[in-house]
Amino acid sequence: MSESITLQAIDLSRRFGQNLAVANISITVPRGTRVGIVGADGAGKTTLLQMLAGILDPSSGSCRVFDYDSRRQSKKIATRIGYMSQGFTLYDRLSVDENLEFFARLHDVTNEQYQLRRNTLLQMAGLTAFTQRPAGQLSGGMRKKLSLCTNLVHEPELLILDEPGLGVDPLSRRQLWEMLDRFRQQEVTTIVATSYMDEAMRCDRVLLLQDGKLLADSTPDSLLEQLKGRVFSISFDSATAPEEVVAKALRRIQGTHSIQRLPDRFRCVTDDAEFEKRVASELRTNITVKPAAPKLEDLFVLHSGEQFGEKPLDLTTLAPKKYNSGVRTENLSIRFGNFTAVDGVSLTVDGGELLALLGPNGAGKTTMIRAFCGLAVIGEGSAVVAGEAVSTTNRNLKRQIGYMSQKFSLYLDMTAAENLAFFANLYGLSGKVAQTAIDWASSVTGLNVPLQTLATELSGAVRQRLALACSILHQPAVLFLDEPTSGIDPISRYRFWDVIRTLVSAGMTVIVTTHYLDEAAYCDRLALMMSGRLISHGTRDELAHSLALAPDTDMETLFLQAVARATSAEQVGGVV
């Protein structure tokens, strides 16, 4: 193996009992390249990374890192690599400084070297002001950045990162990647697993993993090339062609891999070269089919080979009951001691509207949703949700709302059926009524697993569907979703949003917080929050207009511009 090759894996496989997690993967990584590993939940990304880092021994095949054998010389490999796992690897009670110093000591970094690197790293990570703060009190984004610093302090030649962007707000994620770009210039080889497609686009090479097998290994650009003529945008006039009619028609078309349902149009990935004609023959009304700009995400959808249209959602039993009541707040403030988490927010969400609540970590989104659910005490102002005044004691409010948290709060030691029955009981549903509700919620969410499976054995994507089913059993008027798609693969995300749009079209009001800015595209309106305040509110086009940006500006730019403007306004305000 020559000097210019950092890592070479031949026929790498790993079994866990009967389950083949990684199957016969061979890769060669030249020095200084950045390799992205993309795959669905459970595709084998983490297992592969652990084998490459020498943490996990392969069942068969071999892996050489810097010409060391990963089985027998893993200690030698460990001194020259940085491995950042998905979970946090920091000591919560130690301060930022102490954490960093601890990892430096572990790697025998000398004092002079440490002082030098410490300052550079902390500056890059924007943590200079927080060196004395315990790691446990940092926001999610800051923790990820510190975690990256602890893996860079010994200047590794190979950096292996497992989903670094997971649960991190866009601003922190951008800084994280800026740090990685700096180290790339110093010829650090990077292998990064990700479920963010924009992160995959920043790599030299992308490995597409499915069920432990390597589906594709090429540059992001050449992969995108494969998508030419496969992605379409379908816009329609809802007066002559209702959304549901169009959705059904699209599902009928053979070879359709995905249907993304956006507020004003659909976006499809298809195998069918004649797609435009077929749509025209299925639907003769006013619809326009145009080729759409492909994304790496679509490629993943295409390669997964799954067909989307098999089972249309059954909404016949969704009763149009007390719907069409939304959320209204006036000058809402929530305080914890001296800290103002939500600061004078006035917001109106109409019934049957899908609103995305966006903002960096710590902007107050989750606190506001918790207050709407009666979990946080309102300091000043008022809020009305589904016609009920919001307070921690109003139990009528709780019958009207559904809530799904980031953690998919299920009982893992109970089966899917037991979870559903339990939550049905909590809403006072029992016997046949409960069974009808469970059947309905399972079919709406596409929960097609055997219900006798323990929740702990379900994949993340299925747990997400189960959690959603549990939270809509009682057909709430307003549904709150806190980071509902964290760590879920693209296809499952498409499906999830399809379900949500279906619920919204039936009149349910949905408020969602998300870090995936792309997902804001599914929402009717956006509300941007920062430091507890509502800094911007409206449709995507309205936001772009108010920031003097082009209407088709991508979400991330829009978001960062709005944040930048609010920050500068604050500074000016401070001077005045």
Add this chain to the structure above:
Amino acid sequence: MPVAFIGLLRKETIQFFRDRVILGLILWLYTIEVVICAMALSFDVENVPMAVVDQDRSVLSRTLLQKFALSQSFDLKHQENDVSVAERHLTRGEVTTIFVIPPGFERSVRAGNQAKVQFLQDGTDSNIAANSLYYAKGIVNAFVREQFPQSRDTNVVSVTRIWYNPQLTTANFMVLSMIALAGMMVGVIHPAASIVREKERGTIEQLLVTPISTMQLFLAKLTPTMIMGILSVFPSLLIVRAFDVPLRGSLALFLALTGVFLLSAIALGVLIASYSRTLQQALLLSFFGLFPVMFLSGTLTPVESMPVFLQALSYLSPLRYYMDIITGIFLKGAGWMELWDETLSLLAIAVPMLILALAVFRRRLK
């Protein structure tokens, strides 16, 4: 009962029976642990290692040594001629008692004079020291009566009878106290763990956005521990049998009063859970709470031998009353008439604790 409450109960039951580790631990606590405790923590004096120094070397002195050799209480380890050599065994901890028969022992006995023998005792463990001395004296007295029946003082004959525990075995007591301790531990730790686990997984939040009341949640956390705490007494009854501990009173009364006792344990468990964020914290806090309750209960040392200040505090330990109840029912055959004041005391502790637990549980969840 409202549907939601039945749902909560069903869920707690499913989770309880699905957690094999907890099930195994509870069974272990109520069976194996009871056996270990009864066998290891016995205060009976047996096989005390002993060195003897026979300076008389007479028939009589040898007969006396024989008595010691045959007794269950002592184990003759060394026989020396010199007291200073025997003392070295004592210092090294090889023996805890030295028995010295001085020269001229037989002669003075036969002459009708007062004869003296000497016991040198390692007093490090005062309990064992006092007991072995007591046993040794018994052996010597029995020997004297046997050898010289005519010299017995016939005026006063004291006949001692011991009630409730005629063999004076400590095993009876230890088996029962371990069952009481097991009830205390499970009663505190089980509700604490089941609440904290919901906090850790975030499911508690999911429960709070549903229309159930905190009261329902509180009762749902309390009921399964109560039922399970009463049921898990049964495997212990087999152990009680095996140790020949009698059950002289009513089993139903025992189960009912176990339930009353568990109320205060569960209240403590809920309080602990309300102030803990992780399972680790809850377990550590449980031990903080459990030890004083145990020390003050009179299980390990009699309440009467504690300093006055601690004696007063011991009235606050529910375990104190439960120990009286459990030994009363098993050994004395006590019934409701004898135990009503203990029961009222337990309630006087449990009710305010439950009210406090509910209040704190409510406040901390908001």
